[in-house]
Amino acid sequence: MQNTSTDMTGKTCLVTGANSGIGLETAKGLAALGADLILVCRDPQRGENARKEIIATTGVDRIDLLIADISLMASVRELADQINRDYPQLHVLINNAGVMLSKRQLTSEGYEMQYAVHHLAPFLLTHLLLDKLKASSPARIINLTSKMHT
Ligand SMILES: NC(=O)c1ccc[n+]([C@@H]2O[C@H](COP(=O)([O-])OP(=O)(O)OC[C@H]3O[C@@H](n4cnc5c(N)ncnc54)[C@H](OP(=O)(O)O)[C@@H]3O)[C@@H](O)[C@H]2O)c1
Incomplete structure (x- = not known):
């Protein structure tokens, strides 16, 4: 983790796909800077393990x-409803969750999986949380991207 003097105390930061890889390290970094965290994970046990690891x-x-499966837009909508209802402010939204599949796979809603996770979900979640982010200004939206779609 890079040394920084940024103080994130009092800032609420949401990270999707926070139970492994870049999302987990990002969450640890933000916690170390004092932020309040919302981890969004699809698997309750993996999510809880990550929560414990960040605390430790x-x-x-x-x-x-x-808990949300962001490949499903119904789940993204439920997640956004919960955040808009339960959190007075949201300062940082990090759309990090990602998948890399070698075979074409459709979600139960009929979208191609990688398109749903990497494009539709970040767009919908950001759109649904935009008013709260604006009201929490200064706020930031960070989208993790990849060249793999090419
Ligand atoms: N690593 C790289 O070199 C690299 C390069 C370019 C871009 N990126 C981008 O950076 C982001 C993170 O990459 P990473 O390497 O850290 O990947 P990773 O270790 O595979 O982590 C991906 C995370 O996304 C979660 N996730 C996947 N599908 C989900 C869904 N439907 N709902 C909720 N969570 C879901 C995974 O949860 P589960 O554990 O439940 O699967 C996991 O926590 C991705 O968007 C990726 O495209 C990475």
Whole structure:
């Protein structure tokens, strides 16, 4: 983790796909800077393991775990409803969750899986949380991207 003097105390930060890889490290970094975290994971056990790991490595326990399968737009809508209802502010939205599949796979809603996870879900989640982000200004939206679609 890079040294930085940025203080994120009092800032609420949401990370999708926060139970492994870049999302988990990002969440740890934000926790270490003092942020309140919302981890969005699809698997409750993997999410809880990540929550415990972040607490163990940073000592910060202001961490909520929300369960959502962001390949499904119905789940994205439920997630956004929950955040808009339960959190007074949202300062950082990090659309990180991603998949890399070697075979074409459709979601139960009929969308190609990678298109749903990497394009539709970040667009819909951002759109549904935009008013809260604006009201929490200064706020930031960070989208993790990949060249793999080419
Ligand atoms: N690593 C790289 O070199 C690289 C390069 C360019 C771009 N990126 C981008 O960076 C982001 C993170 O990559 P990474 O390497 O850290 O990947 P990773 O280790 O495979 O982590 C991906 C995370 O996304 C979650 N996820 C996948 N599908 C989901 C769904 N439907 N609903 C909720 N969560 C879901 C995974 O949860 P599960 O554990 O439940 O599967 C996991 O926590 C991705 O968007 C990727 O495209 C990575």
